[in-house]
Amino acid sequence: MNIGFQCGVGIGVLAANLINFGTEKIKGGWGWRVSLAMAAVPASILTLSAILLPETPNSLIQRGNDNQKAKHVLQRIRGTTDVQAELNDLIKASSISKAINHPFKKIIQRKYMPQLVMAMAIPFFQQVTGINVITFYAPILFRTIGLGESASLMSAVVTGLVGTASTFISMLVVDKLGRRTLFMIGGIQMLLSQVIVGGIMAAQLGDQGGLSKGYSYLVLVLICTYVAGFAWSWGPLGWLVPSEIFPLEIRSAGQSITVAVGFLFTFIIAQTFLSMLCHLKSGIFFFFGGWVVVMTAFVFLLLPETKNVPIEQMDKVWKEHWFWKRIVGEVDESTKTQSTTQSMQAI
Template sequence: MAGGGIDTRVSHRAASYEYKVTRYLIFSCIVGAVGGALFGYDLGVSGGVTSMDDFLVKFFPLVYERKHSHLKETDYCKYDNQILTLFTSSLYFAALVITFAASHLTRKKGRKASIIVGALSFLVGAIINASAQNIAMLIIGRILLGAGIGFGNQAVPLYLSEMSPAKIRGAVNQLFQFTTCAGILVANLINYFTDKVHPHGWRISLGLAALPAILMLIGGIVCPETPNSLVEQGKLEEARRVLKRVRGTDNVEAEFQDLIDASKEAQAVKDPFRNLLKRKYRPQFVIGALCIPAFQQLTGNNSILFYAPVIFQTLGFGSSSSLISSLVSSSALIVGTLVSMALVDRFGRRGFFIEAGSEMIVYMVAVAAVLAKYFGHGEELSIPIAAILVAAIFLFVFAYGRSWGPLGWLVPSELFPLEIRSSAQSVVVCVNMIFTALVAQLFLASLCHLKYGIFLLFACLIVIMCTVVYFFLPETKRVPIEEIYLLFENHWFWKNYVGQRHQDTLAEPEKLGESKPAHA
């Protein structure tokens, strides 16, 4: 299998796996849920806080003055302040830097270690942010929150994946994305109420991030280590014991032997990052590690999630109505994720990418057209026009929530063979955080200078993304993860790079699900 072939032994063993839904599995889901909610809460809370008058008066008085100015030239530029946007983006720059350290700790010391370190870092960051007296304390707190997210995003999805039985792994993995969306929604709800608490409502919003951090810390301490990690650490008997408990059966030898074999093969690869650059892995590297995580951020959706209250206030909504509007958009994200969880294995990854992406293009053009005609003249939008904008943004986020949001994490996790999977995941997280941080840092300045054109820019980028998916991403639904490389060997373009190295083992297309060339 290290050479890319099909290990039929694994398939035979997998057929004899047994499992029950045990309390350990339920507990691992709870840990994952808390980890996702923690990440989502921080995604959602920052935009609401940066739109609160009390927060702006204390830290950014010039932005506060521009916010309440009715001069025509400030319509798009009320929040154009690089230090203010650094308050949001510093978290993602920190997560980017810490990703590789988190990967090392997760691999060497186990998933629990990273969960605990991440929870502690996030807890301290939340306390510092809630008690901040100056901008330096704000940024330091955000950096610690970012470190916590770096560790949590590395370890929690991996913990969920390894604790889950193979037959329900997809649904359990999407739980992290779902609870991330739920965390965004809860943050917007809290912001709506704390906006009315003067002068320290923003402190309550930032400080409440400590609650999920404490729950995640407790979960990380009391939860069992994954059998996969224990095998990696050479603790074979403990791994077998945990596997029996988490599967609810003593008949685990087939799965246990597969864990041992997989660990040996992974350890045989001395330099996984160099292996990742080999020609035979180029399709997965280009599509899975570079394009999809970058595209996920370049849709513009996270700009809307980060700055929803800011955007709506910029467009003339009052403080309370802007928070309500951002609450609507975060609700759309949850509904979209539920749709994706229910239907993605029926309609496929490419179908959701392209169909939802096409809708997103229409909604971004609609937003740009409305703003070009009705906004930027020093006057507030009328209620009907404002309603059209909210509806377009709701539908945009709903489309993202069932496509580029969850699938931006799911598809890369499916593409990579075992021998480069861990190193590839580090690159996926790294690329994602690079573009998350850049978009967070540059969006408000771009809104100021490009005005409604920023939404046309996002529409053009989504056209490019859908085109790349249509021509270069094969369909992976229902394809065994260790056989996905065959899709690239049969692909109209990628076969020129990877060739057909295993002619004698190639399966018929119908046995590999949607394994026809992506453009067919």
């Protein structure tokens, strides 16, 4: 479900690229107006859907409404009348969450330092992969390497298709391969494709002022390779991993910081890319490639595997990590032994 969010983003980008490609064919130079106006369609769908969307049972309980109303909504969602056990769990969770005060003060405590670092580092690294260079400015980028306007827009459609398909692949394999493995695979894949693209552009654009048709298509293939690497690693995992590491008492603060940092750097990249492209030219790929090296090393050294780890067990994962245990403290061996004994007795 978390990766589904990134799927939605990918489908939206693909739809926008298809609209841009179609409206570019309109004669008279006013196709861009149609393209911009089409943004009203999803906005209208969202607005109408919000009117029809029912309240969630959890929201009804938290706002102090009648629990019977929450039960009725839950029965509609589940398609069965046997929902009392789940309703009781929701009521219990709601009472616990109301007892939690000042989550933003809690998250800066020493014992939550790993979660705070991840809440800021993961969305930051997600943006400095350079993916928004592709998704926001793909047609401009492809025009820069020598493709015509129509071909540039079609190339953006191709990268959108690759990104969306790769995100679905991530859904299928993330629980088999693990988060860290996908991070490593995606990082290496993005780095190699960026370095090769940068090398081709530095050599060819410097000598000829443009790329030949063969080199243009090679760059397109490499950019698709890069997009695929992002789409099954940092794209979806940038949302999935943060959702798996925050305990209940800091969950709202941690998720808020993650989203805020992500949008902040999305804005910064969007505002600075054109100037960077003009000044750095092919060097922009080496710039973002350097960040990919840093972020891949960060994951390898500092991010523990979260696959199949319940949220309530994550504190032990940090305490057993070679680096974070110096900050949050090591696992108490007596407590660990006692917990193991209790588990064995329960079995």
